[in-house]
């Protein structure tokens with residue numbers, strides 16, 4: 001170790017033309033450099049370890065595998081990334097509510113460790129499962145993922161996507177993505193087979209308010225397109241939702257029922273989550289009936305009211321690549337929704 005200390009001191013001789021310390025050169029010589037300074041590894045505490053190119057990792061970290069430097073970035077409350085179409089996007093797009101697998105991988109990296117188990121009880125075409133597989137090659141290591149999906153087509157499509165993606169990866173010489181455990185059926189029934197305290201991260205994207213009707217019309221393209229306006233963010237300002245208005249407050253009941261259903265389901269899901277685990281939920285707010293529906297806040301409060309979970313953060317996923325449309329101009333301010341919310345819950349102490 002004395003040698004190490006000497007090497008670090010000598011590294012200060014790496015200077016650029018102006019006599020300033022040349023961190024790039026020091027790094028090229030494989031010396032631990034962080035924030036432009038060579039780290040003297042002798043100064044690290046027993047629980048600290050320098051990870052080449054990534055910074056200092058604290059062995060006490062029970063949340064993720066990130067170093068301090070990576071953690072600083074990962075706790076930013078806004079994720080401002082577009083995640084361009086990838087991973088068989090055109091195939092997955094048949095679903096319509098799919099999430100970018102690499103965004104899922106980023107979230108999985110923030111809230112789990114290599115080898116952990118991730119559950120998505122509303123798995124769709126497998127954004128979470130594909131993200132967990134990406135962690136093997138583009139993160140700190142594979143996570144095992146279990147997905148529940150009640151629509152058989154989406155279960156099949158996940159497998160088709162994985163096969164097509166892996167064909168392309170093999171042709172490029174990249175290692176294949178691991179197949180995850182996608183199960184067909186209702187999430188509450190399938191949950192019975194998942195032992196208590198066995199899931200480190202529950203990452204999901206909830207079926208939206210009114211999603212059921214939309215799913216039934218999925219293959220009737222015309223109907224589908226007209227109805228998408230009822231939950232698709234700013235498009236929701238159109239008149240496709242007046243079935244609720246006709247019955248005088250029906251939308252409130254429908255929303256209340258949806259919230260109660262989600263609250264009940266998340267209460268059940270939480271039994272499967274380890275005490276140190278997290279529950280992370282995608283939810284988009286909406287604009288409908290000329291008012292902003294703060295669904296993220298409503299859902300967070302509903303879940304907290306039943307499940308032993310505490311809201312730790314509301315991350316905003318801002319997608320700078322989203323197309324803008326002109327809504328309301330020139331009479332009324334209608335937001336163009338270019339963000340979604342990512343609710344982060346942790347288990348209440350003692351659960």
Ligand SMILES: C[S@@+](CC[C@H](N)C(=O)[O-])C[C@H]1O[C@@H](n2cnc3c(N)ncnc32)[C@H](O)[C@@H]1O
Pocket residue numbers: 095097098099100121122123124125126127128148149150151154185186187188204205206207208215
């Ligand atoms: C918003 S989508 C999830 C999309 C997913 N994140 C992806 O990347 O494909 C919600 C999914 O939950 C499924 N779903 C709704 N209720 C369910 C239930 N009770 N059990 C299992 N799946 C359900 C729907 O079929 C839908 O595919």
